[in-house]
């Protein structure tokens with residue numbers, strides 16, 4: 001008799017059922033030495049066994065999200081053409097212009113699809129124009145929709161618009177995946193985007209589109225162009241605005257109670273005035289207007305800085321998106337150094353969305369700590385390598401008084417015998433809930449009120465334990481529950497704005513609707529997965 005295995009003999013190791021394969025996967029993951037190797041490992045696991053992948057992710061969010069998302073996703077994008085294994089998203093190229101509809105139809109689940117994250121790769125995190133290498137950012141954001149809000153994986157569509165790249169090293173890289181040409185001019189890109197959005201609505205009638213990491217001018221342009229026509233929002237402008245507004249509510253409360261000053265007296269300095277900086281600044285207006293200030297009074301509390309210094313209205317050739325906050329009350333010589341701007345503005349809060357690493361130097365941070373009992377400092381640029389301020393420096397230079405949230409994660413820091421916990425001010429807290437609420441309510445549009453209510457819901461989600469630790473954002477491990485509450489707030493705002501199309505929800509109490517939302521959250525099957533045979 002032959003000793004070889006017959007075709008039907010089980011190839012699962014005999015003791016497999018007695019061990020937890022999730023633990024084995026974690027051990028394999030931890031055996032990898034670099035972030036990129038871990039990313040590649042997780043990517044392979046997702047392909048082999050998506051259920052197991054999401055189980056491992058859900059059980060180990062603090063360890064795994066920084067790999068699938070910022071900071072490691074930045075490395076994955078920069079190197080995507082080299083680490084590419086298999087098709088895992090949809091590329092729509094500039095060469096598809098004229099027949100984009102047919103290209104979208106190659107995606108299997110048109111009618112069933114609910115959420116697409118669409119990037120054109122032109123400003124991935126703070127890393128610049130990565131062209132077709134930008135796809136992992138769409139995939140990473142969708143993994144957060146799945147893990148953070150319970151969106152069903154098969155209803156998600158990661159898309160990269162491959163319009164070329166202006167980054168020469170990619171055009172010269174023999175392994176580059178994308179179309180080898182420079183980006184189109186504005187007229188050609190507008191035509192492409194109009195055809196793309198029309199085709200999206202036709203092929204994916206139930207889809208919410210999240211624009212991600214478009215360069216600043218196009219981010220504002222296409223949000224304005226499409227938001228009243230389609231179910232679309234821009235994560236960098238609206239999602240970031242919402243998450244920072246939320247963290248700012250809690251930070252301002254802490255700072256004002258420490259200083260004994262009215263909460264409405266904050267002055268906020270934005271270092272960086274791109275899509276994220278201006279998006280957040282506009283959203284932060286709500287902080288002041290909800291406290292009773294007029295629009296004009298609120299605007300006066302906000303100062304913006306770009307690479308040329310404090311933005312003033314008299315600067316020639318000022319870009320459109322910078323005009324709203326340009327100061328009209330300063331007519332001295334141009335203020336270009338951050339330290340001089342701080343001396344002039346005397347901000348209570350400094351927010352960084354500039355992509356300039358370590359821009360918040362020791363003298364800047366110490367000056368803020370001298371003029372504020374508890375300075376609010378949010379260095380929000382991603383990934384970590386571009387962050388304006390390291391957390392341990394922030395703690396040391398302020399003797400622990402700083403109220404801190406960064407875009408990418410930092411570990412807790414011990415200083416003079418006390419452990420300090422940083423916040424993570426990243427739109428990942430917000431977009432899963434905005435998406436879930438918009439999808440369930442079948443909202444025709446994502447309105448300003450939906451974005452604002454999402455922020456208020458997130459701000460009020462802190463537990464007493466989190467408040468006692470001076471946190472400004474909840475712990476990430478509670479993201480599913482938090483996303484359900486955000487979705488509830490988003491649905492109620494959609495109803496008030498009359499953009500919802502799910503009449504059923506109007507008759508439900510908040511408790512009943514929350515229960516319904518939670519029941520709709522997808523879970524990976526809790527059966528131990530087997531390796532595919």
Ligand SMILES: NC(=O)C1=CN([C@@H]2O[C@H](COP(=O)(O)OP(=O)(O)OC[C@H]3O[C@@H](n4cnc5c(N)ncnc54)[C@H](O)[C@@H]3O)[C@@H](O)[C@H]2O)C=CC1
Nearest residue numbers: 125126216272273274275276306307354381382407426427
């Ligand atoms: N934490 C979060 O959730 C989010 C963080 N971001 C991060 O924000 C950063 C900026 O994104 P965008 O606004 O889209 O980019 P952008 O390139 O449009 O804007 C950068 C801004 O920084 C300014 N800047 C550049 N060099 C400067 C300097 N030396 N001094 C002062 N200002 C300077 C530029 O003039 C510009 O206004 C990126 O790193 C991105 O990853 C973006 C979205 C969400």
Ligand SMILES: CC(=O)C(=O)O
Nearest residue numbers: 125213236382426427
């Ligand atoms: C977090 C994010 O969306 C960004 O850095 O662009």
Ligand SMILES: [Mg+2]
Nearest residue numbers: 125212213236
């Ligand atoms: Mg982004």
